[in-house]
Amino acid sequence: MYTSIARDKTVRILFAISSLFLSNFSLGQAEKEASADGIKKNQIVIKDFHFTPETLTVKSGDKITWINRDEEPHTVVSVEKQFKKSSALDTDQEFTITAAAPGTYTYFCSVHPKMTGTIVVEEP
């Protein structure tokens, strides 16, 4: 790319140092949040154009919730149209479905189709 910021070595080093501080800071933040809230059951976080966890195993009848933590809108769409699709989820918006019959369900983001995930539904 031609529009990179740093073309000067000093700037690059400063940038590297500040990135280091930033990453330490955000790690600390993440730890704090995790210990406060814990990881929600059957929640799939959409972050950095990925569904996490990529494969979620639940019991039939469980509720599954996706939450978008990106600044980009994402959707949740069943590949085989086996469950209702979400509308476009903006930042921090959630989408919930109830797991139906046991089986394996693949889904993707219809806006960014590279993003795919799997739900495995087991007998309750």
Next chain:
Amino acid sequence: MSDYISHDHEHDGIDRRGFLQCMAWAGTGLLWTISGGVLVSKTLAQIAQAGDSLPTATDLSFLQISDSHIGFSKEANKDVTATFRIALDRINAMPTPPSFLIHTGDISQLSKPEEFDTFDEVLKSCRTKDVFYVPGEHDVLDGSGKLYRERYLKSVEGKGSGWYSFNKNGVHFIGLVNVLNLQAGGLGQLGDEQLEWLEADVKDLGSSTPIVVFAHIPLWAVYPQWGWGTSDSERALGYLKRFGSVTVLNGHIHQVLQKVEGNVTFHTAMSTAFPQPAPGTAPSPGPMKVPAEKLRSMLGLTSVRYLQGKSSLAVVDSNLS
């Protein structure tokens, strides 16, 4: 000021002067000029500075803007309407307005009617009234693109999900849609119906007709890992192989990248809203946050000079200072 690279020590297409020039710019636009089948692009600032750089009356000039993302208000740019307005101001400041604009998609952030309303309202200030659109994925979040088509295809004969072609001054323009009916795990997609239409659309054209193709997602594999490509673009380009001059204009990736392949020149435009990272340089292709004073430099432009029959680009990097 020259927009040619004079000191490119790191072979990365930017020199110190070019970088500093970039910093003076916010909002982007490219002016394309076709003169005797030769397609040349200039930055708006170049034209404003030179005053006399516009083509003569018999030439054709048009302007590409892209990725306005009206409605976006996050850290990467809290006022995308303002930077869009600046881009229009630059167009209005040109001594002779371009014949028309091409918007290569992502007019809106979330396909909301009020976002389209804001875009349309701000666009009224532009002296150039003819605008040709292709949708970005952000414009068709309803899944069908119905709202987009109702608003932005009024002046053309849109086929299928909204593709079309038109002729201007002997140049054949083709607007393609590659953001609908995307398949899990895949990239941008044109689909069989559109490809069949394209084949028929160019069938009777003479091979010397200059072709300009525009679509939102790049029609070449910029970075498939991030979805920056179109799965069936090869087939589309196959129909255009026999033409002596093909220029492909895309948006989507919010940065200028160029490639020449035979008679085809590929070019991606900057956004008027926010930058995105260079391929593979970040965990994801999401909006890139830069310090406020740097935003303008990240919205800079690269100009292209394409000479018919040449296999390489004459100018790669420029800016809009």
